[in-house]
Amino acid sequence: xxxxxxxxxxxxxxxxxxxxxxxxxxxxxxxxxxxxxxxxxxxxxxxxxxxxxxxxxxxxxxxxxxxxxxxxxxxxxxxxxxxxxxxxxxxxxxxxxxxxxxxxxxxxxxxxxxxxxxxxxxxxxxxxxxxxxxxxxxxxxxxxxxxxxxxxxxxxxxxxxxxxxxxxxxxxxxxxxxxxxxxxxxxxxxxxxxxxxxxxxxxxxxxxxxxxxxxxxxxxxxxxxxxxxxxxxxxxxxxxxxxxxxxxxxxxxxxxxxxxxxxxxxxxxxxxxxxxxxxxxxxxxxxxxxxxxxxxxxxxxxxxxxxxxxxxxxxxxxxx
Numbered sequence: 001x002x003x004x005x006x007x008x009x010x011x012x013x014x015x016x017x018x019x020x021x022x023x024x025x026x027x028x029x030x031x032x033x034x035x036x037x038x039x040x041x042x043x044x045x046x047x048x049x050x051x052x053x054x055x056x057x058x059x060x061x062x063x064x065x066x067x068x069x070x071x072x073x074x075x076x077x078x079x080x081x082x083x084x085x086x087x088x089x090x091x092x093x094x095x096x097x098x099x100x101x102x103x104x105x106x107x108x109x110x111x112x113x114x115x116x117x118x119x120x121x122x123x124x125x126x127x128x129x130x131x132x133x134x135x136x137x138x139x140x141x142x143x144x145x146x147x148x149x150x151x152x153x154x155x156x157x158x159x160x161x162x163x164x165x166x167x168x169x170x171x172x173x174x175x176x177x178x179x180x181x182x183x184x185x186x187x188x189x190x191x192x193x194x195x196x197x198x199x200x201x202x203x204x205x206x207x208x209x210x211x212x213x214x215x216x217x218x219x220x221x222x223x224x225x226x227x228x229x230x231x232x233x234x235x236x237x238x239x240x241x242x243x244x245x246x247x248x249x250x251x252x253x254x255x256x257x258x259x260x261x262x263x264x265x266x267x268x269x270x271x272x273x274x275x276x277x278x279x280x281x282x283x284x285x286x287x288x289x290x291x292x293x294x295x296x297x298x299x300x301x302x303x304x305x306x307x308x309x310x311x312x313x314x315x316x317x318x319x320x
Contacts, residue, residue, distance in 0.1 A: 007071025007106035009094070010034070010079045011087065014046055014113045017120035021049035027113035030079050031055045036070060038062055039081040046081060046113075057081065064093025071106035126198055129182045133190075144187055151180045163304065211235055233268060245269050257300040259289035267294065 010030050014023065023031075023046070031037060032055065039047065040061040050057055062070075067078050067090070080087060097103045132139045154176040161169035185198035212235045215222035222228045240248060245265040251258060266273050275287055292299040 006104055007075045008077040009067050009071055009106050010109045010111050012079050012081050012111050012113050015116050017116050017123050018114040020045040023113040030111055034079040035076040036078040041083040064090055064097055068097055125182055129186050133186045154180055254300055256289050256303055259286050260293040260299050263290040263293040
């Protein structure tokens with residue numbers, strides 16, 4: 001605060017994504033020291049916690065002229081707890097008075113009372129999805145089965161964004177994939193027999209990540225990516241109680257990816273498995289996929305890259 005200024009006006013902002021009452025220490029200091037605290041929003045989520053802390057809040061707004069006159073008398077301070085819409089009329093009025101050159105203005109301060117934590121916008125997504133599920137006629141009746149095809153489509157679009165190196169598309173497609181997760185979790189929340197929520201989904205993956213990273217959250221050590229993979233596979237096998245390395249390999253995935261995944265499981269377990277012999281292109285492709293995986297090449301990705309090149313050649317031949 002400027003010691004020569006006649007008083008102080010503080011615009012206190014808060015984030016709706018942080019639990020009410022969790023204000024910064026400077027915010028609490030400003031509130032307790034203020035001669036006047038105002039809030040135009042009678043339903044502001046911070047109000048019950050301020051009352052509990054003994055901070056008296058006036059419900060209503062004051063004009064810029066009123067606040068400047070109040071703070072200029074006896075070097076007093078006023079804190080305005082801003083609403084979600086902001087206080088444009090007040091800030092515009094203060095700017096006009098300050099810019100006039102005819103006013104001795106109080107010290108003006110914008111004080112963040114709380115900040116968004118990393119991942120805070122995910123809370124917005126959950127809230128928006130909840131409202132859509134309740135209010136949208138189409139979204140309100142969707143089932144997991146209805147959305148299954150969209151999850152696959154969005155995953156392929158994400159894959160294309162990764163392969164083309166389009167950063168803007170990557171950000172958008174990640175959001176579309178994330179929407180599928182949140183949408184499915186919201187549908188599951190309505191299940192009459194076995195409901196679960198997005199928090200349950202997140203809780204499962206958090207527990208899984210911690211358990212499968214004993215070198216990060218436990219006493220194990222891992223110096224190389226291969227050590228990490230060994231930890232992962234060992235804990236994964238223990239969790240699943242699998243009798244075969246083929247368990248957990250989805251047969252519905254693209255054929256080249258399926259062949260590579262099976263080959264990876266065989267190689268990681270050191271199994272001696274002879275490739276089945278047979279006539280036809282299928283067995284030839286199987287052998288190619290296994291050979292590619294052993295060489296560290298994802299055959300699905302390699303074929304997609306070749307197919308894109310083939311597509312470009314087709315377009316060139318068409319003169320497109």
